[in-house]
Amino acid sequence: MTCAECGAEVGKSAELGAYTCSECGMAHCPHCGARPADECAHLLAWQAPDTDTGWFEAYPFHREPPVLPEEYEAVEWSGEDYEAAFGGLGANVDYIVGAYANGLVSPPSETQLFDIAVDALSLDAQAVVWEQDWMGAAGATLWFSKDADGARESLDTWLGKLAEGFLVLTQRGAERLAAG
Numbered sequence: 001m002t003c004a005e006c007g008a009e010v011g012k013s014a015e016l017g018a019y020t021c022s023e024c025g026m027a028h029c030p031h032c033g034a035r036p037a038d039e040c041a042h043l044l045a046w047q048a049p050d051t052d053t054g055w056f057e058a059y060p061f062h063r064e065p066p067v068l069p070e071e072y073e074a075v076e077w078s079g080e081d082y083e084a085a086f087g088g089l090g091a092n093v094d095y096i097v098g099a100y101a102n103g104l105v106s107p108p109s110e111t112q113l114f115d116i117a118v119d120a121l122s123l124d125a126q127a128v129v130w131e132q133d134w135m136g137a138a139g140a141t142l143w144f145s146k147d148a149d150g151a152r153e154s155l156d157t158w159l160g161k162l163a164e165g166f167l168v169l170t171q172r173g174a175e176r177l178a179a180g
Protein backbone atom coordinates (compact mmCIF):
# COMPACT_ATOMS: atom_id res chain seq x y z
CA MET A 1 0.00 0.00 0.00
CA THR A 2 1.22 3.51 -0.83
CA CYS A 3 0.49 6.39 1.51
CA ALA A 4 -2.40 8.49 0.17
CA GLU A 5 -0.84 11.52 1.85
CA CYS A 6 2.89 11.47 1.13
CA GLY A 7 3.38 8.61 -1.32
CA ALA A 8 5.68 6.60 0.94
CA GLU A 9 5.25 2.87 1.19
CA VAL A 10 2.90 1.98 4.05
CA GLY A 11 4.44 -1.17 5.39
CA LYS A 12 4.50 -3.10 8.56
CA SER A 13 5.93 -0.93 11.29
CA ALA A 14 6.31 -2.69 14.61
CA GLU A 15 5.85 0.63 16.35
CA LEU A 16 2.92 2.05 14.44
CA GLY A 17 1.21 -0.95 12.90
CA ALA A 18 0.68 -2.10 9.35
CA TYR A 19 -1.71 0.64 8.20
CA THR A 20 -0.03 3.74 9.57
CA CYS A 21 2.51 5.47 7.30
CA SER A 22 5.91 5.38 8.96
CA GLU A 23 6.91 8.55 7.07
CA CYS A 24 4.04 10.93 7.82
CA GLY A 25 1.95 8.99 10.35
CA MET A 26 -1.25 8.96 8.26
CA ALA A 27 -3.67 6.12 9.07
CA HIS A 28 -5.19 4.09 6.24
CA CYS A 29 -8.21 1.85 5.97
CA PRO A 30 -7.03 -1.77 5.86
CA HIS A 31 -9.79 -2.57 3.36
CA CYS A 32 -9.62 0.20 0.74
CA GLY A 33 -6.60 2.33 1.70
CA ALA A 34 -8.63 5.50 2.34
CA ARG A 35 -7.50 8.18 4.78
CA PRO A 36 -9.66 9.09 7.79
CA ALA A 37 -10.77 12.33 6.11
CA ASP A 38 -11.99 10.32 3.10
CA GLU A 39 -14.61 8.71 5.38
CA CYS A 40 -14.63 5.38 3.63
CA ALA A 41 -17.52 2.98 4.13
CA HIS A 42 -15.35 0.89 6.47
CA LEU A 43 -14.78 3.56 9.12
CA LEU A 44 -16.56 2.35 12.24
CA ALA A 45 -15.20 4.64 14.94
CA TRP A 46 -12.64 7.35 15.49
CA GLN A 47 -11.45 7.96 18.99
CA ALA A 48 -9.88 11.28 19.85
CA PRO A 49 -6.38 11.03 21.28
CA ASP A 50 -7.36 12.27 24.73
CA THR A 51 -8.89 8.97 25.81
CA ASP A 52 -9.81 10.27 29.25
CA THR A 53 -12.66 12.21 27.75
CA GLY A 54 -14.10 9.02 26.30
CA TRP A 55 -15.59 10.61 23.23
CA PHE A 56 -15.58 9.86 19.55
CA GLU A 57 -14.88 11.88 16.46
CA ALA A 58 -16.73 9.27 14.41
CA TYR A 59 -19.48 7.79 16.51
CA PRO A 60 -19.94 4.01 16.41
CA PHE A 61 -23.37 3.88 18.06
CA HIS A 62 -26.85 4.53 16.70
CA ARG A 63 -28.17 5.29 20.16
CA GLU A 64 -27.00 6.81 23.39
CA PRO A 65 -25.86 4.38 26.07
CA PRO A 66 -28.53 4.03 28.78
CA VAL A 67 -28.38 5.65 32.22
CA LEU A 68 -30.60 5.27 35.29
CA PRO A 69 -32.90 8.10 36.43
CA GLU A 70 -31.19 10.37 38.92
CA GLU A 71 -33.24 9.27 41.96
CA TYR A 72 -31.61 5.83 41.68
CA GLU A 73 -28.33 7.25 42.84
CA ALA A 74 -29.38 6.34 46.41
CA VAL A 75 -29.87 2.65 45.58
CA GLU A 76 -27.09 0.27 46.56
CA TRP A 77 -26.59 -2.45 44.01
CA SER A 78 -25.30 -5.91 44.72
CA GLY A 79 -23.29 -8.23 42.53
CA GLU A 80 -26.46 -10.25 42.10
CA ASP A 81 -28.27 -7.16 40.75
CA TYR A 82 -25.52 -6.57 38.23
CA GLU A 83 -25.51 -10.22 37.20
CA ALA A 84 -29.29 -10.18 36.70
CA ALA A 85 -29.08 -7.01 34.64
CA PHE A 86 -25.92 -7.49 32.60
CA GLY A 87 -25.16 -11.21 32.82
CA GLY A 88 -26.44 -11.93 29.33
CA LEU A 89 -24.28 -9.41 27.50
CA GLY A 90 -21.32 -11.70 26.88
CA ALA A 91 -18.99 -9.42 28.79
CA ASN A 92 -17.47 -9.27 32.24
CA VAL A 93 -20.16 -7.58 34.34
CA ASP A 94 -17.52 -5.68 36.32
CA TYR A 95 -16.18 -4.12 33.13
CA ILE A 96 -19.63 -2.86 32.22
CA VAL A 97 -20.16 -1.34 35.66
CA GLY A 98 -16.61 0.03 35.47
CA ALA A 99 -17.41 1.93 32.28
CA TYR A 100 -19.91 3.89 34.40
CA ALA A 101 -17.17 5.34 36.58
CA ASN A 102 -19.47 8.03 38.03
CA GLY A 103 -22.32 5.64 38.76
CA LEU A 104 -25.13 4.24 36.63
CA VAL A 105 -26.98 7.57 36.73
CA SER A 106 -24.17 9.31 34.82
CA PRO A 107 -23.17 8.78 31.20
CA PRO A 108 -20.48 6.11 30.79
CA SER A 109 -17.17 6.29 29.00
CA GLU A 110 -18.37 5.52 25.51
CA THR A 111 -14.93 4.44 24.40
CA GLN A 112 -14.76 1.89 27.23
CA LEU A 113 -18.24 0.66 26.40
CA PHE A 114 -17.22 0.36 22.76
CA ASP A 115 -14.18 -1.75 23.67
CA ILE A 116 -16.33 -4.01 25.84
CA ALA A 117 -18.98 -4.45 23.13
CA VAL A 118 -16.46 -5.09 20.35
CA ASP A 119 -14.92 -7.78 22.51
CA ALA A 120 -18.24 -9.30 23.61
CA LEU A 121 -19.52 -9.46 20.03
CA SER A 122 -16.17 -10.52 18.53
CA LEU A 123 -16.73 -7.76 16.01
CA ASP A 124 -14.52 -7.38 12.99
CA ALA A 125 -12.99 -4.05 13.98
CA GLN A 126 -9.36 -3.39 13.19
CA ALA A 127 -7.71 -0.63 15.20
CA VAL A 128 -5.30 1.65 13.34
CA VAL A 129 -3.36 4.40 15.11
CA TRP A 130 -3.15 7.77 13.40
CA GLU A 131 0.19 9.31 14.36
CA GLN A 132 0.14 12.32 12.06
CA ASP A 133 0.23 15.60 13.91
CA TRP A 134 -2.74 17.22 12.22
CA MET A 135 -5.11 19.42 14.25
CA GLY A 136 -4.18 17.50 17.37
CA ALA A 137 -4.96 14.16 15.75
CA ALA A 138 -1.67 12.53 16.72
CA GLY A 139 -2.38 9.36 18.62
CA ALA A 140 -6.00 9.01 17.56
CA THR A 141 -7.27 5.47 17.10
CA LEU A 142 -9.53 4.51 14.24
CA TRP A 143 -11.46 1.28 13.85
CA PHE A 144 -12.23 -0.08 10.44
CA SER A 145 -14.56 -2.93 9.67
CA LYS A 146 -15.19 -4.80 6.45
CA ASP A 147 -18.89 -4.36 7.22
CA ALA A 148 -19.10 -1.17 9.27
CA ASP A 149 -22.88 -0.89 8.87
CA GLY A 150 -23.35 -4.45 10.07
CA ALA A 151 -21.02 -3.80 12.99
CA ARG A 152 -23.00 -0.69 13.92
CA GLU A 153 -26.20 -2.72 13.85
CA SER A 154 -24.66 -5.34 16.13
CA LEU A 155 -23.54 -2.59 18.52
CA ASP A 156 -27.05 -1.16 18.42
CA THR A 157 -28.56 -4.53 19.35
CA TRP A 158 -26.02 -4.90 22.15
CA LEU A 159 -26.87 -1.44 23.50
CA GLY A 160 -30.53 -2.45 23.34
CA LYS A 161 -29.76 -5.42 25.58
CA LEU A 162 -27.80 -3.13 27.88
CA ALA A 163 -30.86 -0.87 28.07
CA GLU A 164 -32.97 -3.91 29.00
CA GLY A 165 -30.51 -4.55 31.82
CA PHE A 166 -31.04 -1.00 33.01
CA LEU A 167 -34.77 -1.69 33.00
CA VAL A 168 -34.19 -4.67 35.28
CA LEU A 169 -32.31 -2.40 37.69
CA THR A 170 -35.02 0.25 37.42
CA GLN A 171 -37.62 -2.30 38.55
CA ARG A 172 -35.48 -3.68 41.35
CA GLY A 173 -34.51 -0.20 42.50
CA ALA A 174 -38.10 1.07 42.45
CA GLU A 175 -39.12 -1.62 44.93
CA ARG A 176 -36.30 -0.63 47.27
CA LEU A 177 -36.96 3.09 46.95
CA ALA A 178 -40.66 2.45 47.67
CA ALA A 179 -39.72 0.34 50.71
CA GLY A 180 -37.73 3.36 51.89
Ligand SMILES: [Zn+2]
Residues within 6 Å of the ligand: 003, 004, 005, 006, 007, 008, 021, 022, 023, 024, 025, 026
Ligand atom coordinates in the same frame (compact mmCIF):
# COMPACT_ATOMS: atom_id res chain seq x y z
ZN1 LIG B 1 2.74 9.10 4.47
Ligand SMILES: [Zn+2]
Residues within 6 Å of the ligand: 029, 030, 031, 032, 033, 034, 040, 041, 042, 043
Ligand atom coordinates in the same frame (compact mmCIF):
# COMPACT_ATOMS: atom_id res chain seq x y z
ZN1 LIG C 1 -12.19 1.66 3.56
